[in-house]
Amino acid sequence: MKAKKLSPIGALDRFATTARADLRFAPLNSLILVGLFVAGLATHLAVHGYSLPAVALALGSALALAALLQVAQVWEAVVVLGTADCLLIYLLLRPESEILLTTAVVALLVSTCLQIAYQWERAVVLRFGKFRTLRAPGLFLLLPIVDKVAQFVDQRIRVSDFSAETTLTADTVPVNVDAIAFWMVWDAEKAVLEVEAFEDAVILSAQTALRNAIGKHDLAELLSERDRLGSEIQTVLDEKTSAWGITTQAVEIRDIIIPKELEDAMSRQAQAERERQSRIILGTAETEIAEKFARASEHYRDNPVALHLRAMNMVYEGLRKKGSMIIVPSSAVETMGLGALGGLTAFGQGTAALGAEAVEGEQSEPSSEKTAGNSGSGES
Numbered sequence: 001m002k003a004k005k006l007s008p009i010g011a012l013d014r015f016a017t018t019a020r021a022d023l024r025f026a027p028l029n030s031l032i033l034v035g036l037f038v039a040g041l042a043t044h045l046a047v048h049g050y051s052l053p054a055v056a057l058a059l060g061s062a063l064a065l066a067a068l069l070q071v072a073q074v075w076e077a078v079v080v081l082g083t084a085d086c087l088l089i090y091l092l093l094r095p096e097s098e099i100l101l102t103t104a105v106v107a108l109l110v111s112t113c114l115q116i117a118y119q120w121e122r123a124v125v126l127r128f129g130k131f132r133t134l135r136a137p138g139l140f141l142l143l144p145i146v147d148k149v150a151q152f153v154d155q156r157i158r159v160s161d162f163s164a165e166t167t168l169t170a171d172t173v174p175v176n177v178d179a180i181a182f183w184m185v186w187d188a189e190k191a192v193l194e195v196e197a198f199e200d201a202v203i204l205s206a207q208t209a210l211r212n213a214i215g216k217h218d219l220a221e222l223l224s225e226r227d228r229l230g231s232e233i234q235t236v237l238d239e240k241t242s243a244w245g246i247t248t249q250a251v252e253i254r255d256i257i258i259p260k261e262l263e264d265a266m267s268r269q270a271q272a273e274r275e276r277q278s279r280i281i282l283g284t285a286e287t288e289i290a291e292k293f294a295r296a297s298e299h300y301r302d303n304p305v306a307l308h309l310r311a312m313n314m315v316y317e318g319l320r321k322k323g324s325m326i327i328v329p330s331s332a333v334e335t336m337g338l339g340a341l342g343g344l345t346a347f348g349q350g351t352a353a354l355g356a357e358a359v360e361g362e363q364s365e366p367s368s369e370k371t372a373g374n375s376g377s378g379e380s
Contacts (some may be wrong), residue, residue, distance in 0.1 A: 017121075017152040019192070021073040023112055023142060024152065030066040033111035037062035040103025048096045057092055058100055061085045065108070075112075075145050082108045113142045117152060122188040124150040134189055153188035157249065160203050164210045173219045176257040179230070181206045181237065187245025195244045202241060206251070209236045219258065226253040 016024040041058040045051070068081055082104065089100045116139055117123045123135035126148045135149075142149070163178045183202055185191045191198045213233050214222065222229060234251040241248055300306055 016073050017154070019151050022075045022148045023073055024115055024149065025069045025073045025112065026116055028116060029111045029114065030070065032114065033066050033069075033107050034062045036107035036110065037103060040100055040107070043103075044096075044099040047099060051093075051096075054093055054096075054100065057089060058103070061089070061104065062107070069112070075148070078108055078112050079145070109144050113144055115140055115142055115149065120154055120156045121152045122155060123152050124188055124192045126150050131189070131193060151188075151192045153185055153191060155185050155188065157182055157184045158199075160199070160206070161254075162203050162206045162210065164207060164214055167211050167214045169214055169219045169222060170216060171218045174259065175214065175219065175222065177210060177214060177222070178254040178257075179206070179210055179233070179251060180254060181234075181251050182249045183237075183241070183246055184249065185246050190243075190245030198244055198246060201244070202237075202246060202248075205240050206233065206237055206248075209233045209240075212236070222253075222256055226256075229253055 015021055016026075037058050041055060044054055044058070048054070065081055065085060069077060072081075086101050086104050089104060090097045093100060115123065115135075117135055117137045119137045121137060123140065125132045125135055125140075125142070127143070128146055129148075132147070159180055159182055161178065161180045163176065165176050166174050167177065168174055181202070185198070195201050210233055213229055213236075217225075217229065230251040230253050234248050237251065238248040300310070
């Protein structure tokens with residue numbers, strides 16, 4: 001699985017939700033820290049008068065602490081940075097440093113102890129290393145140093161992609177399979193306290209289940225029954241992750257990649273199968289036609305009039321198109337009188353042609369006589 005590239009701010013926010021962080025220093029915490037330093041500075045200036053070093057030290061401390069605590073969100077950083085800042089204030093502003101010293105301590109404690117969980121999160125809180133409570137979304141308080149947010153657990157539906165590379169099927173075909181799993185955490189306490197890294201555990205378990213499922217099925221089953229394969233993996237994965245407070249809702253097979261040589265062989269096999277099916281269809285059609293002709297012959301065998309009518313219909317349909325030619329067996333010519341019928345048809349066509357020529361001759365004779373009369377009158 002490829003890791004997603006996060007922005008610096010996104011990486012810091014991601015770090016705050018892991019078990020390596022003790023707390024989350026969000027923008028609200030930075031605002032509280034800076035606001036308390038400004039209030040303390042105003043009080044200091046009202047009591048001791050205007051002092052440029054005090055202004056620079058207070059504002060610089062607020063901004064520096066906000067930036068550093070955003071990066072190092074652990075109690076050790078709070079203690080070390082707070083001690084260093086208080087020491088610097090005391091050395092530079094003594095004996096007028098008591099107000100800013102108090103401001104620095106209060107600002108650090110309040111800004112770090114006030115935590116916020118988003119609507120889709122649950123915060124697992126430990127006290128002295130033991131599980132204390134599970135915080136709901138919203139604002140909540142931590143005791144400084146002794147309390148730790150073990151992890152902010154996202155309880156939304158997550159999508160994780162995983163794959164099985166060069167895995168042999170039941171018929172020993174190497175395939176590469178890509179899949180995705182939809183899962184969610186329904187018990188944040190179990191997911192954090194019973195599994196070291198539940199996200200990695202889910203992905204690795206899904207990969208193992210995918211490889212086992214591939215080894216139990218043939219290539220044809222993998223290609224044609226992806227939904228069933230995904231359901232099998234989802235069932236196996238859900239049985240394992242339910243004890244961790246995690247449920248797997250669905251597993252979908254995205255792609256199955258087979259070797260190129262096998263793709264060519266399967267393409268040729270499919271083409272040959274289609275040709276075989278087409279030949280079977282043609283043979284079946286010929287058989288059905290022969291059966292229908294056999295049943296028709298039974299009706300014509302004892303009914304010569306119907307046979308003659310059918311023959312005349314065939315000849316008529318054939319001769320209706322000009323220039324058509326009909327080829328029939330000689331036996332049919334003798335038994336059904338097709339020769340006489342063809343002769344009559346030809347005689348009719350010849351008679352029609354002679355009649356048309358006679359009409360044309362009669363139309364041409366008057367016009368020639370008229371032309372001759374006109375020429376005689378001209379000579380006279």
